[in-house]
Amino acid sequence: MMNYFPDEVLEHVFDFLESHRDRNAVSLVCQSWYRVERFSREKVFIGNCYAISPERVIARFPRVRSLTLKGKPHFADFNLVPSDWGGFVLPWIEAMARSGVNLEELRLKRMVVSDESLELLARSFPNLRSLVLVSCEGFTTDGLAAIASNCRFLTELDLQENEVEDRRGQWLSCFPDSCTSLVSLNFACLKGEVNLAALERLVARNHNLRSLRLNHAVPLDALQKILMQAPQLVDLGTGSYVHDPDSDTYNKLKSAVQKCTSIRSLSGFLDVAPRCLPAIYPICLNLTSLNLSYASLIHNSELIKLIHHCSQLQRLWILDCIGDKGLGVVASTCKELQELRVFPSDIHGVGSAAVTEEGLVAISAGCPKLNSILYFCQQMTNAALITVAKNCPNFIRFRLCTLNPTIPDPVTMQPLDEGFGAIVQSCKGLKRLSLSGLLTDQVFLYIGMYAEQLEMLSVAFAGDSDKGMLYVLNGCKKLKKLEIRDSPFGNVALLADVGKYETMRSLWMSSCEVTLGACKTLAKKMPRLNVEVINENDLIDASSDDRQKVEKMYLYRTLVGPREDAPEFVWTL
């Protein structure tokens, strides 16, 4: 029946499909839907850059205008993946340049981006509007200069938590006078100086600027001048927020801030003089998002004073020096809170600043809309988790991290199995879960039984036997990413259901009980998986003993076989 619709009608209908998953689904219906869909898809999402080649992506989606790529496995964030492992963006940019793709938007996460790549990007795609780099590395401010100089229609340059080498060039000054299209500029992660005059002129001529995040080299007096030019800002990241609160500059800042009635999101405060905080109180009432997770110099009492003004917050990122009491204030003030992240302020000490289960319980009781949490804490109890599960059945993301990875419930001395079990049983929409604390196979039994929507699971120092891992692999039908470290799961679990891995994006196992022989067996049975063994200490070669345990194993489904850019210590079986 649907075959009688002209292609234009189908295309128009598909236009309403926002998510790539929906588009993937419709492309499977029949040949003509596949054809119409592929020619009309403009936004392509590649969750693992090694699952497919750039050439094949371009061949299937010739009209691609926006590309999102993810490279290294998630545990690379915590130094578990050697730095030369891979994830290079250059081949993708080269392929798109060769094929004449009209690229407008590039979003990269955990990829290696060289200056050469950025220069090629800037030269090859005159319509490039948006470049978003998250947790990437390999480039310098010279690469940014190339982007600034050449991309005439740039609306968005968003650099989040990248490792960028500062070359002391004047990259910001490279934006030509004709650049007036900027909507979003985030260079908070850059470590070096910027030309303040150039920055002020840039802000002054870009009247559509909505989001601006400065780095620590931008002082408070420059911030004041910038805000005077950009009262229309919706999202602001301060640079260095230090000044004499009795000064003229500070008073000017206060009046500038008062005019910024559109600000809904605030971050920065890397360097902060707490006595200057009152200047931002007037905009706190409108804030829906507040990130103070780098502001370690703000004391507990000042934080609490600030929070009192923020009754509309939906997202809060904060340090654990806020304490359980401070979280109590959040709970009673921020009734609209949906996402909370509490980061550790002191990774090396015993952490008298840390929060405990009390803070989490208070939040769960006070914030009914809570659906996403990342919580680093000194300790946790089963009773608390059970209460939290009852109070907040709507969790989509639940990530708990006890500073001591195998700490039991301090009250009962029991593992935290029952607590996490309550979470997965109550939160029927849970998609992402990170476990910590003392945990046995039992918690995995619960996860396998109840976590029907779970897509990503992070496991560390948990479980007793292969049964634990098997419960999860057998039970979680929607599992996409599983990452495990330092847990006693081995060959039996790995090989029980090899077909499962083709339904997942990837599996990571490090410091577990998996042997080289089992990895070889798996690779042999499943040609459409890349099984990578990463052994830095004991290089694997033909003479290696199959009974040897692998240090790290990363396997992922792929349509293009072993990659050619793997370094010496990575062996694709």
Add this chain to the structure above:
Amino acid sequence: MEMERQNDLNLKATELRLGLPGSDEQPEKRNNKRASSEMDNSSDGEKGDQECAPPTKTQVVGWPPIRSYRKNVIHAKKTEADAAGMYVKVSMDGAPYLRKVDLKVYKSYPELLKALQNMFKCTIGVYSEREGYNGSEFAPTYEDKDGDWMLVGDVPWEMFSTSCKRLRIMKGSEAKGLGCL
């Protein structure tokens, strides 16, 4: 292998010690308020520290799981702050000139007071929440960030060391006023 791990964990869990497993904190501290003044705790704490050292979290690679970027930022700020030192002026009533001390060097009130007593050859006495330094010859006070003069010892050490702008050792007779409110 798994059995060994389980036994190992169980042993640690049943080990008789003063604190919660995984830390050496006193049980009172779980209430998030100091059961007794910090002055008393810290002198006991010194002994406790020697018996059960805090868990060395830094030994586990990649734990706690924080992005390197965030770790580097925190570390950079810490080393910056550590290097800078925290020198504050110290005056003593009747002394001809002021001295300077680096608050960074001390980890607790007893350490600081001992140093001050050495420096000025005076006796400061013992702190109590109720009486302040009543009965001593001298009382240590400090000016905080808001410009107020406070009695040394009321707030946790960390809070004190970050908000103290200068110190003044007052004569006991003058300081009496501070002790009874």
